[in-house]
Amino acid sequence: MSHTKFIVRKVAVLGAGVMGAQIAAHLVNAKVPTILFDLPAKEGDKNGIALKAIDGLKKLKPSPLASKDVVKYITPANYEDHLHLLKECDLVIEAIAERTDWKTDLYAKVAPFIGEYSIFATNTSGLSINGLADSLPDALKPRFCGVHFFNPPRYMHLVEIIPCKGSEAGMLDNLERFLVTTLGKGVVRAKDTPNFVANRIGVFSMLAAISNAEKFGIRFDVVDDLTGPRLGRPKSATFRTADVVGLDTFAHVVKTMQDTLPNDPWHSLFKSPEWLQKLIAAGALGAKTRVGIYKKDGKQMFVLDPKTGDYVGSGEKGDDAIKEILKIADPAQKFKKLRESSHPQAQFLWACFRDVFHYIGFHLADIANSARDVDFAIRWGFGWSVGPFETWQSAGWQQVAKWVEEDVKAGKALTSAELPAWVLEADRTGVHFADGSFDAATGKRIGRSTLDVYTRQLAPAKVLGEATASLGETVFENDGVRVFTTGDEVLVVSFKSKAHAIGPDVLEGLNKAIDIAEERFKGLVIWQTEEPFSVGADLSSMMPAFMMGDWDSIENMIRRFQATSMRLRYSQIPTVAATQGYVFGGGCEFAMHVDRVVGALESYVGLVEVGVGLLPGGGGCKEFALRASQEQKGDLLAALKDYFMAIATAKVATSAVEAQEIGYFRKTDVVVFNAYELLYVAKQQALAMAESGYRPPLKVKSFPVAGRTGAASIKGQLVNMLEGHFISQHDFFIAGLIADVMTGGDVEAGTEVNEQWILDLERKAFMTLLQNSKTQDRIANMLTTGKPLRN
Structure with missing residues (x-):
């Protein structure tokens, strides 16, 4: 079995209870088609029990599904009609209630149908794996083991693999590879003792x-x-x-x-x-x-x-x-x-x-x-x-x-x-x-596992006392960033600021990194040593200028921010953002401007500036206006409205997949399930672009905007929200400014403008809001309590 590559084409999960259904959900998150089995229902559709469980997944919070659509790749099944489907499953995970007698009864029923190379695993939190293995036919024992997911399976990093006495070594390695890379898990191999580790x-x-x-x-x-x-x-x-x-x-x-x-x-x-x-x-x-x-x-x-x-x-x-x-x-x-x-x-x-x-x-x-x-x-x-x-x-x-x-x-x-x-x-x-x-x-x-899959983890989880030299060789460092290389031709930038907020030092460091990369490297990756990717602009760094009313220096910082976003798009080397955790505000704007995002599944992405009474000032409004014009199918306003709502309501994507659906990330961006593999994959993406003869995108000469009439149409909807008390007067004012910026300002519908035109509008609107007392209250509240103020 170890002679060929182990490919998981399809998985069966036996048992549609809390754990079974959520394990199935995480498998389809990872694009693994899954059959979810349960007992035949007494009346109605015989798949009723599995169907009800699949439906239940849509209601859970936090959601086990990376996007609403993946749930349709779970096929409901029952043990009476569908056991023949097990033949085509490369992995079968049993996840029924924790009773040895029930489990062994089920094994007798399914064993004849399991494919000759398939792995059979039991998800148990503490039953004896060897005890369960005793009830299996001899041919299946080498391919049997325990696999203990933690609840909720999408979010908990740990999976324990528990071999039984006869478990084949190659099979266990294959299962570990699949769990680590495809499902993004941290695997610990446990002994067969009660409740494991x-x-x-x-x-x-x-x-x-x-x-x-x-x-x-x-x-x-x-x-x-x-x-x-x-x-x-x-x-x-x-x-x-x-x-x-x-x-x-x-x-x-x-x-x-x-x-x-x-x-x-x-x-x-x-x-x-x-x-x-x-x-x-x-x-x-x-x-x-x-x-x-x-x-x-x-x-x-x-x-x-x-x-x-x-x-x-x-x-x-x-x-x-x-x-x-x-x-x-x-x-x-x-x-x-x-x-x-x-x-x-x-x-x-x-x-x-x-x-x-x-x-x-x-x-x-x-x-x-x-x-x-x-x-x-x-x-x-x-x-x-x-x-x-x-x-x-x-x-x-x-x-x-x-x-x-x-x-x-x-x-x-x-x-x-x-x-x-x-x-x-x-x-x-x-x-x-x-x-x-x-x-x-x-x-x-005992040293670390030497399994090949771990070579993809350039900065793996470490325990205290292990050798933890800082990663790679530093090429440049200032108070805001460390820029380094790990011995290949890609330059990596990590922010040093708290929560990786973007202030003057980070902007200076990032620009310097682009200079160095254009001169000597094949690509640039923005990657943080831990989450979050970035919570956005560093508001506290604006405070001194803010207190003195030095608006010019703040406007210069916003100009610098916009210019940095534009450099990430048009520089001479491919740029990649490797995201995990919060990707908010300016962090999201950087991700929107690089050539490619490599996002950990657990990336929470949004332009959340309205929470502090501002609008995206680092190119976010411009980018959505541009994308709407490029994607419109004859109806610019319709294309624009969803993007407008995403900004106006500070809509946060709760996974990288959802970020692609909303439009913060592009469909061509890459989603990675194991955050420890982010840096490796991001560097490979940068190298692949460089090796395929990378040229920066041609600067957009001009694109059409929705103009005054588009803004008026959007504001009409806002009036209804205001009168229904869904938004406050200040929210209404902010949203109106966002609409003006995204529709290109005081011009006719269909007017052609360039990116700089919208960036200027965006920056002016940002400054207008910054000087507004209600926005100032929101910023102060966020900096002192960490919570948004509704005023």
Whole structure:
């Protein structure tokens, strides 16, 4: 099987429940035609169950679909009529409910129909893969393994691959390649132990927090305030995460630990507390039933008081003194302060960390193939910014190990199990090193996977302690950008500003980079070392000039911005923007002007200037006016109106595919599913353009605009929105200016203008708005609160 290239032409997903349907959705996002199977419906269309699930995908938020249209590539099917279709599927993923007996019954039914080279995988969050494999015919066992997607599958980076004893090595490699590049996932290979790596440790961490909250008497909302972003973890923190996952699902994973880990020293912890069982019995399962640990009543949030079983007003925060400790940058200092403090909230936090360190130290040998896999699994599957082993190592391995050991001996820990000898070795400085990460089972350091697919990741995810020299060789650097090359003929620009906002230093650096690239390189790529791509113009850099009323210097910066956009379009080398995360305002305008965008699927794109009371001033209005004239099929105004609405309503595309549909990205732009492959693909695109004899596009001599009558027609619609109170008076004023700019100003319909004509209108309108007090209020509000003001 490994002798030929593994091509996935079609996939079957068995089971149209929450996970099955969303895995199918992500497969079709990636242009993989998918058949979604379920039981035959008792009445009506026999595909009814699968059809209902497919329909349900359209209503979910955040959407599992990269665009509304992809859903039609999921074919509904049922086990009675369609098993013969499995023959043509290169990969079959079973995703039915977590019951071994149900799964093995289904395997008996489908096994005869699975193609002789197809991979058969079970999506399970914790059942034994070898146990399931035992029920398969011998011919299928080498092509069977576990593949554990995290919910929601489009957005969660982690997928665990769990081999069974007979899994063929080449098959596992093929599956990993497909998951990494086609579906954009971070793969961790796990051992066949209950709940695998991420859930075993992530759920333990939640159980430890629940247990310690009870021990130290900490309210649930305070726990969530302390264990969320303050620790570099998701906003949903601990208890809200349980609500989001579903309290029934959470209890199920805990039950798996209770049933399958009788010899785990922490076994007594693996049970759902009484208050949780009561909630589940009452049907309060969390977010999906709108009531769980938290419930919303009108605008007011309530949280469960486990002692009384009643809900109390939610919103209490951690103590200020504790929040100050959590701000300490040096991890060693931070843990020392938490451990020494007598405050119950500090004791609680130290206990939570200690118990996780105790658990991962004790279990590393039997749970994971290396400490790196533990850290990646928790980062990618639970959204921690730093993994638990990294946290321990950064705080000083020896000191933390001693503290944990002292607590265990003093009976303060959750169990008296001793730390393994390797943890306490006198010369141990950690588990992550330049040459690999520690594997406790063999005592060796394990290097990174050498699978070919990872050579596409020029800047892969790293764990603390790995060699992290800065990428490539610096060619030029200023306060705004670093310009470098990775040993080929493409120049790469990364912004250094906060959220990659575009201020004078970035503009200067980008222009300098274009100069250098035109002189010595084959192409230029704008790529950021992490998301976002760019949140747009740096408003705070305009503040000093703004305060002094120095409008000329601001207008010069806008002129410079426009000129930079135009250089990205007409320079002598191909230009590529590699986007991920927010691509807003000026960042979007740059992306609209380069020769090609290589966008990560999770690019959120929009011209959002109206949120701060402005309009796109870096060429965005001009570009949409130009595109409308080029795309019009005899009706310029109709072509223009959608673009106008996108700007006037600050419409944000929620994926790179949607950005192509709205028109921020072009249909010829490239969408990449794995953000770690962005730089590689962007450079290849630049080189391909250069090698095919790149010439910059010819400057547009002139193009027709919709003129006064077009603007009047658009403003007519705005009046209705104003009178219906959908927009404010100031929104109406801004939108009117946008309409004037995009239709070419005070000219007859059909008048031919050039790009500079609209750029001038755009810049003047921008300055008009900047000097308007209501816009100034919006900008001030955004800079102080980070939220748009509706005025």
